[in-house]
Amino acid sequence: MTDDHVPPSRVFGAILLRDVTVARRELPYFLLRTTLQPLLFVIIFGFVLPKMGMIPREYTATVLPGVLALSLTLSAVQSVCLPMVQDFGVTNEIEDRLLAPAPIELVAIEKVVAGTLQGVIAALVVLPLARVIMGPIPGLSFGNAGMLVLVTVLSGAAFAAIGLFLGTAIAPQHIGLMFSVILGPMIMFGCTYYPWAGLNVVPAMKYLVLVNPLVYVSEGMRAALTPSMPHMNVSVMLVALIVTAALFLVLGLKAFDKRAMK
């Protein structure tokens, strides 16, 4: 009999190492799935259309933070949500971790941490590629590195928590519905392809989109990467991201517990 007490931190580390190991093997597929769409957008709206003269060059400054926000959030949501739907709905594979000698919430929190990491990785991959594709971007600055890290990690955590909630709440057969009904509108109304300030022209929409957490990620990226361009008040954005992360973590843990314990 080995040591009877296993510190939760050790269990957490072991489960995280499992996810890192599996994610590393899946990395090419993972990146293809989560960054291809944003990069295609970069090619058309950040390179082809400006070259045609149909969009002003300055638009790239709007697009870059937007696609970063998109890659980050889509990766974080999907990396938690999809395996969880599969695990709980079909294969029951997560069972071996639910039998680990630690509170089962730890398994859920680990998923959120792993999802945050994957979101950050996707953003790190997209940033240089987008910059290369679009060429020089007016107003781009890396002087706000601290803010960039803070926004990236907070956003990753918020969307990984959303992934936890969706992953435990959605039945496997409704996964397609999640993409078209939740993620689709979220992307379009997420201020990814236009700045929030630009919605002054449609005031009702400007306030309606505030329920969409992606808005704060896009605007946070703008505040961090293109601070000279118009962007949402930084404190409002940070508070909204923290509230989103906390709210969905609580909801997600509750839903997880309900799925995991019969």
Next chain:
Amino acid sequence: MAGAIHIMPAIETHALRKVYPPNVVAVDSLDLAVEEGELFGMLGPNGAGKTTTIGILTTRVRVTSGEAIVAGANVTGQAPVVRRRIGVVPQRPNPDRGLNVVENLVFHASYFGVPRSLAVKRADELLERLGLADKRDAKVEALSGGQQQRLMIARALTHDPRVVFLDEPTVGLDPQARLGLWEILRELHAQGRTIVMTTHYMEEADQLCDRLAIIDRGKLLALDTPSRLKAQAPGDTLVDVTFDGDTEPVAGAARALEGVSNAEARGPLLRVFSRRGGEIIPALIDAGEARGLTVRDIHLSRPSLETLFISLTGRKLT
């Protein structure tokens, strides 16, 4: 626990009850005690509450009321401690498909704080013992159903648990794989590990288990060794005696014997229903020999778990 004076039961439940919403009683006032080192079986038809009971004992199903102590810890308040001390083999194999065969074991052990070098050593030993050594680096999808089941057993043992739970371990296995699994269970039992298994196969329960709990509709109906349970089965033992000639004259004499509830002649076969088991056999032989007949064959059909189960529940096991 060296020097302990009394042996603590490996599992104890008191008035255990589980109700699923809206109002489905899956386990109803269940009192069980499983001793250390016992191979304990739960026998009952599908839907009897066996899987829910295992779920509660393995901390995966919430208790509605009552309590369950497993390996010295309460499943409700001390779930992580219980989990540290048990190994679980699920009804349907659920290996981690992101990992290969040996990784399934090594990572699982790591969740239990087993150091990596020890985990690898143990994993290789287990794969060897369970006949999976040549699949060490294979993907789990490449394993057959029986091999996956054995991988699940290996996984349940990687952290050296005190109590091993197996839920319907042989369902879906071919006869050969089933016998192989029985061998593995006997070996684990011989090592002194406590094993709790559920089954709805009578033969399996009969052959493997030290003691059996017969469960139906969430209730414990009977609990004893397989042979004592069978002795409790009502109805008579069937004694078939084959002679070397027509048994018609013997049948009448047999019916007059004490303890015989009925006897009939079927050519050379004399079929006797006995309330005294095989005790009436000498008298039957004497009766035949008195009429110039010699015994060729004797066959006893004992009251079975199946007959007991039918008498307890009014329905068949499978």
